[in-house]
Amino acid sequence: MTAILQPGFWVFILTMSGIYGIFTLGLQVQYGVGGILNFGHVGMMALSSYTMAILVIAHGFNFWIAAASGVAVAALGGAFLGLTTLRLRGDYFSIVSIAFSEIVRYVIFNSDGLTGGSQGSLAIMPIGDAYPSYTDTWDTILYWIRDHLTPIFGEVADRDMAMGILVWITLGILLFIVSRVERTSWARVLRATREDDDVPSALGKNVFRFRLQAVIIGSIIGGIAGIYWALQVTLLSPDDFLTIVTFYAWMILILSGATKVKGLAIAAIFFGFLYGGTRFFTFWPFSVFDASQRSYMRIMIIGIVLIVLMIRRPQGIFGKREEMVLE
Amino acid sequence: MAEFVQLLFNGLVAGSIFGMAALGISLVYSVLHLVNFAAGDFLTLGAFTTFYLATSQHLPFVLAVILSMVIGVIVSLILEFILWRRLRRSGAGMLALFLVASGIAFILRQSIALTFGSDSRRFDLDQLTTYEFLGAQIARAQLIVLLCASIAITGIALFIKKSNIGKDMRAYADNASLAAVSGINVDRVIIATWTISGAYGALAGVFQGTVQGQFTNGMGLDLLLAILAAVVLGTIGDAYGALIGGFVLGVVMDLSTWDALAGGIPSTYKPVVGFAVLVIVLLFKPEGIFGVRARKI
Numbered sequence: 012m013t014a015i016l017q018p019g020f021w022v023f024i025l026t027m028s029g030i031y032g033i034f035t036l037g038l039q040v041q042y043g044v045g046g047i048l049n050f051g052h053v054g055m056m057a058l059s060s061y062t063m064a065i066l067v068i069a070h071g072f073n074f075w076i077a078a079a080s081g082v083a084v085a086a087l088g089g090a091f092l093g094l095t096t097l098r099l100r101g102d103y104f105s106i107v108s109i110a111f112s113e114i115v116r117y118v119i120f121n122s123d124g125l126t127g128g129s130q131g132s133l134a135i136m137p138i139g140d141a142y143p144s145y146t147d148t149w150d151t152i153l154y155w156i157r158d159h160l161t162p163i164f165g166e167v168a169d170r171d172m173a174m175g176i177l178v179w180i181t182l183g184i185l186l187f188i189v190s191r192v193e194r195t196s197w198a199r200v201l202r203a204t205r206e207d208d209d210v211p212s213a214l215g216k217n218v219f220r221f222r223l224q225a226v227i228i229g230s231i232i233g234g235i236a237g238i239y240w241a242l243q244v245t246l247l248s249p250d251d252f253l254t255i256v257t258f259y260a261w262m263i264l265i266l267s268g269a270t271k272v273k274g275l276a277i278a279a280i281f282f283g284f285l286y287g288g289t290r291f292f293t294f295w296p297f298s299v300f301d302a303s304q305r306s307y308m309r310i311m312i313i314g315i316v317l318i319v320l321m322i323r324r325p326q327g328i329f330g331k332r333e334e335m336v337l338e
Numbered sequence: 339m340a341e342f343v344q345l346l347f348n349g350l351v352a353g354s355i356f357g358m359a360a361l362g363i364s365l366v367y368s369v370l371h372l373v374n375f376a377a378g379d380f381l382t383l384g385a386f387t388t389f390y391l392a393t394s395q396h397l398p399f400v401l402a403v404i405l406s407m408v409i410g411v412i413v414s415l416i417l418e419f420i421l422w423r424r425l426r427r428s429g430a431g432m433l434a435l436f437l438v439a440s441g442i443a444f445i446l447r448q449s450i451a452l453t454f455g456s457d458s459r460r461f462d463l464d465q466l467t468t469y470e471f472l473g474a475q476i477a478r479a480q481l482i483v484l485l486c487a488s489i490a491i492t493g494i495a496l497f498i499k500k501s502n503i504g505k506d507m508r509a510y511a512d513n514a515s516l517a518a519v520s521g522i523n524v525d526r527v528i529i530a531t532w533t534i535s536g537a538y539g540a541l542a543g544v545f546q547g548t549v550q551g552q553f554t555n556g557m558g559l560d561l562l563l564a565i566l567a568a569v570v571l572g573t574i575g576d577a578y579g580a581l582i583g584g585f586v587l588g589v590v591m592d593l594s595t596w597d598a599l600a601g602g603i604p605s606t607y608k609p610v611v612g613f614a615v616l617v618i619v620l621l622f623k624p625e626g627i628f629g630v631r632a633r634k635i
Contacts, residue, residue, distance in 0.1 A: 048433055050440075095617050099624050102373055102574065105436060106566050107616065109375075113563050114613045121606045258440055265437070298454075307448040314444030321434040321441075322424060 017281060018167045019083035020287075022175050028283030030239045032276055035260040035267075036185055038230035039275060042264065044198050045225035046205030048105040050257055051092065052233050054112030056084040059234035060241035061119055064132045067145035082234035088115070088228025093223040114256060120249040131248035132241075149242050153177075178239055182276065185232060190272045192228075196305045201225055221324035259286070262313060265320055285304035285316070340473025345592045347471075351549055352564075354487035354586020358542040359561065360568035361494065362535035364484070364580035368511035369531045370422065372435040372500075376443035377539055378562030379450070382555055384410050385539025385547035386450055389459045399463065403544050414532040417442060424526040450555045458552040461544075465551055466481030483545045490541060491581055494534065498577055503530045513577065522534045563609055564591065567616040587612050 018023045028302040034056060041047040063081035071079070088111075096107040127134030127143075137143045153173040160168035160176075192198060203211045204218045211218055243248055263282045267274035286309065300308065363377050384406045391402035421438060430438075467478040498504040503526065510517040510527045518524050544563060547553040568587045572579025594611040595602040602612065 038571075042433070043600035048436060050436070095621055099620060101432060103620065103624075106373060106570055106574075107620065108615065110563050110566060110613050117609055119608075120602075173498060188354075234560055255444065258437070258444070261437060301572050303456075304452055307451045311445050311448040311452075314448070317441035318421065321430065321438050322421070322428075325430070325434055 019169070019171060022169075022171050024287040025280065026171065026178050026243060026285045027287065028279040029044065029175065029182050030236055030243060031259060031263060031282060032182045032279035033178070033185060033239060033280060034233055034236035034256075034261040035120040035275060036182070036189055036272075037229040037236065038260050038264050039229075039267075039272060040189060040192075040232065041225050043271070044193055044205070045201045045222055046101075047097075047222060047225060047229075048101055049092075049108045049226065049229065050105050050254070050261075051108030051110070051112035052229070052260055053252050053254065053256040054092075054108075054115040055088055055230040055233035056237035056240055056256070057112070057115050057119060057249075058088045059085040059237035060247055060251075061126055061132075063238055064145045064241055064247055065125065065135060068132065068135045068137050068141075068143045074145070077145070078238045081238055082231055085234025085237060086227050086231045089227045089233075090223070092230075094228040097222050098219055109254060109257075112252070112257065116249050117251045119252070126249075128246075128247065131246055133246055144245070146242055146245050174243060178243075181235070181239070182279075185235070186272055186275065189232075193272065197221070197224075255313070258317065259313065262317055262320070265317075265325070270310035283313070341596060342593075342598070344476075345596050346479070347474060347476055347484075349589035349592030350585065351487075351588070351594060353585035354484055354491065355542050355545045355549070355584075356555045356561070356564050356568045356588050357491060357584025358487060358538045358545070359565045360572065360584045361481045361491075361577050361579035361594065362538045362542075363565065363569045364572065364575055364577050364587035365507070365531050366535050366610060366623060368575035368577070369527060370426070371423070371432075373574075374438060374535070375436065375439040375562070376446055377535070377565065378560075379443045379446040380410055380414070380536065380539035380558065381449060381543030381561060382450055382553075382558035383413065383446060384543030385553055386454055386459070386555070386559060387540070388547070389461060390454075393459075399461070406544065407537040411533050411536035413446075414536030414539075415529065418528065418532050447555060447559065454555065456554065457610050458554045459547075460552045461548055463548060479548050483548055487542075487545055490538065492631075494538065495578065495581070497534075497598050503527070507531060508558035513538045560609075564588075564612045567612045568615055571619055587615065590615055 036053070037055070038049060038052050041049050041052075059078075059081035061081075062084040063074075063077045066077035066080055067074055090107055092111050103271075120129055122128065123130075123134070124136075126132075132142055132145070136144050150170070153170045156173035156176065157168050157170055160172060164172070200211055200216050200300045201221050204216075204221055208218050211221075240251065244251065259282060263275065263278045266281060267278035357383060362380075362460045363374050366372060366374050366377075383588060387406040387409050388399075388402045389406055392399045395402075397405070421442075425434060451512055461481060465477065465479055469478065469481070470476070471545045498507060505554060506517070506522045506527050507530060509520075512526065514524075517527075543558060546557060550557070564587055565584075568583035569580050570583075572581070572583025573589060591608045591612050593599070595605045595608065
């Protein structure tokens, strides 16, 4: 229980919440505005983080170029997904998107030579004798920030705190940008396509193109989350990108009320506590289970929360029922 | 040639399993308009309950399989009564149905993991006897699976076509309000749908566990991709399409590893082939291979 009292634990929870918040924002653009049900969002995170790691470790790219390339590959992934299936009915898109993310993970898992396979990014062949790490540039920034935090926070200031601050600044900027974008005419057309295709089509709007743009923008944001994920975990593994991660984002999105941006940050923190906090369920009746069994229960709890939310409060904590459009 | 026969046979066995599981998803979709993402985990449930009853409780294997099918049906019906019915009445949309189905999948999979641990299991069956046919090695277990699956598939196809409940199901899938107005017992149709889906899911899980030899609690999830691809390939909501989609996918995935085809692809990439087939078909025929616009069942 002592870990709960340590500031490092709270910093960790907040950092993860922020990364999940960024990740969820990508879905928010797709579903909250465009009504697109993407269940393969985690695939974009996998594409960007692995592209970045491979370019830095195996090809010696500058971190910033590699990170930008990672996000670009995520955008391409979104474009591929959208071009192939977005013309079809909504449920087809959902099924194919879930398959897409699983295929990405599957290919990463099996392409040992390129991605390190099941051993993760540690097994990517580095140039020369270098240690297979992609965080060097980023660490320099984090340590610089830490050194400036130390006078304020004392010993509590560390690399993780610097990371948390950068993640939340990014989330704040992205939230601001998305909330502005959602007031544009582009978003109004997209919102109209959510209700029905015919009216926007009759007004001369290319519904498919608007949806495709929404998926690509969402994938870019998901790609940014992937870069932060990679930097936070410092060592990528194909298991980081299981389909359930997409459902974590859906849970945050539903909690925040889906059509509103403002609740997203709070919903992400709520999720962070639920996710990170359950590991401290060491008291009875949970004490009869060992640590690995409790990790199974964590996912069960997520499943139960999802179901109860959909039945009891589909509008989320912050949404108003009458505003919630559940298709 | 021997390799071709071998792969074709393996593909047919895999396809019969995909088809049975895909049929359940497609039927549920046509009647209830929900994509059952938990279907894969119902396969796992079937395999593990059979393992428990046959290996730990020493019941005869066939009895264990039948009891597992009953358990699959019971779990499906409990979920119908406590969740799906309530969601339908509140007019829940596609997203709510998707997320609840996924929630069920997580709970089911983790419950199995919690009960049986993460070790792999195997049925106490003869896995070694093989027959030689046109140079190919055909395992007895595979042959039995293919025969049983063919019987099960023919049976269900006839049931949907000929029986009164089957006709009611097709009528309800075609036009729910018209069917309800004409006096079709809607509850009976829904219960029959979940019964078929639950029983066939469990049976497909036992078949897959038998063919694989060893299985873990992730078995159903690993198959879900191919099953969903079969569903979409055969036009979602079309039960016969799902069966054929399953066979097509099973055969294509196995034949893609054939050496004669430019060396074939590594067998670990088989699921990728399934996905590629799906995407190509959707690009050229968005309604699935057999889709004649919005045909149901």
